[in-house]
Amino acid sequence: MRAGAGIVRARPVRAALAAAALELALGLAAPAGAQPPQGIVRPTDERGLSQLQLGAQLYAGNCASCHGADGRGVPSPRPQRGAGGIVGQGPPLAGVGAQAADFYLRTGYMPLSDPHEQPKRSRVLFTAGERRALTAFVASLGTGPPIPSPDPAAGSVAEGQQLFISHCAGCHQAVAQGGVVTGARVPPLTEATSVQIAEAVRIGPYVMPSFSRTDISDAQLNSLIRYVRSVGRHPPDPGGWGIGHIGPIPEGMVTWMVAAVALVGVCLALGGRLRS
Numbered sequence: 001m002r003a004g005a006g007i008v009r010a011r012p013v014r015a016a017l018a019a020a021a022l023e024l025a026l027g028l029a030a031p032a033g034a035q036p037p038q039g040i041v042r043p044t045d046e047r048g049l050s051q052l053q054l055g056a057q058l059y060a061g062n063c064a065s066c067h068g069a070d071g072r073g074v075p076s077p078r079p080q081r082g083a084g085g086i087v088g089q090g091p092p093l094a095g096v097g098a099q100a101a102d103f104y105l106r107t108g109y110m111p112l113s114d115p116h117e118q119p120k121r122s123r124v125l126f127t128a129g130e131r132r133a134l135t136a137f138v139a140s141l142g143t144g145p146p147i148p149s150p151d152p153a154a155g156s157v158a159e160g161q162q163l164f165i166s167h168c169a170g171c172h173q174a175v176a177q178g179g180v181v182t183g184a185r186v187p188p189l190t191e192a193t194s195v196q197i198a199e200a201v202r203i204g205p206y207v208m209p210s211f212s213r214t215d216i217s218d219a220q221l222n223s224l225i226r227y228v229r230s231v232g233r234h235p236p237d238p239g240g241w242g243i244g245h246i247g248p249i250p251e252g253m254v255t256w257m258v259a260a261v262a263l264v265g266v267c268l269a270l271g272g273r274l275r276s
């Protein structure tokens, strides 16, 4: 497992307040989406190119400013001005394999517009053919893991629940609805496909730790996926106020608003005492 350092499992109220504060900060500072405002850059005639040539050109136009030529990465002190004037910096991609490229492209996590932003699920800007070409190109940069092919039907929900509680619930909560860890938004798992869950577990995107086959075997991964898929779409409500399952950030906003009303009440009470 990598990462882990600096991650605090916040208690629900603190987490809700942190989410509200984060939402306010994001709302004021960055109303735009996480993707390049000008869209993506594509070659004028894609049909004349082989898959790897297309992948290389899409990479040069949309990824190299942050990930460097040949996927060597762009170290932080010398950011380059890249496509669409985006100043970029990103990790090396040589060796991440088709697995990471497929995950980051299919989820719309990439391309980012700002290297300091947390990737998030967004509209996929590439066509399926372009996505496959980019994935093949990134895979060709080094030796890395292929796209996994999990078989959740072979897993057990009960085993999956145990694994989820011990490895994932600290961040993603028991019902797989997402939450907040310090410095990151934890997404709900309702939109991830079986392949994407398998990829995320092996890659460990952003601050999420990666889990090797020693941590979670392929058979256990099948159970984990089966459990996540079984609860994902119909989250149960074990006590507490679901607020229509619109997610932790709006729910945090509600907490924030309740707190604001309470504060105004305290101010009015204090004001009344001062006057009398």
Ligand code: HEC
Pocket: 004, 007, 107, 109, 118, 119, 120, 121, 164, 167, 168, 169, 170, 171, 172, 181, 184, 185, 186, 187, 188, 189, 191, 192, 196, 197, 200, 201, 205, 206, 207, 208, 209, 211, 224, 228
């Ligand atoms: C330390 C906290 C943490 C732990 C533990 C953790 N995750 Fe995550 N997970 C995250 C964060 C943060 C993201 C968002 C990554 C990003 O934005 O790039 C994420 C993203 C994901 C995604 C992609 C969701 C999407 O739709 O964008 C999946 C699937 C996922 N995690 C599954 C799991 C599973 C299964 C486990 C347990 C084996 C697990 N995670 C353990 C923090 C965690």
Ligand code: HEC
Pocket: 059, 062, 063, 064, 065, 066, 067, 086, 087, 088, 089, 090, 091, 092, 093, 096, 100, 101, 104, 105, 110, 111, 112, 113, 114, 115, 116, 119, 134, 138, 203, 205, 206, 207
């Ligand atoms: C504005 C800068 C930026 C641009 C443009 C960008 N990336 Fe990224 N990329 C990042 C950053 C920063 C990370 C690290 C985020 C994380 O850890 O989740 C990252 C992570 C990744 C990863 C995961 C690497 C790993 O170690 O697992 C892949 C794969 C990836 N990017 C592919 C792409 C592709 C393909 C494109 C072009 C379509 C692209 N990126 C465009 C900044 C960028």
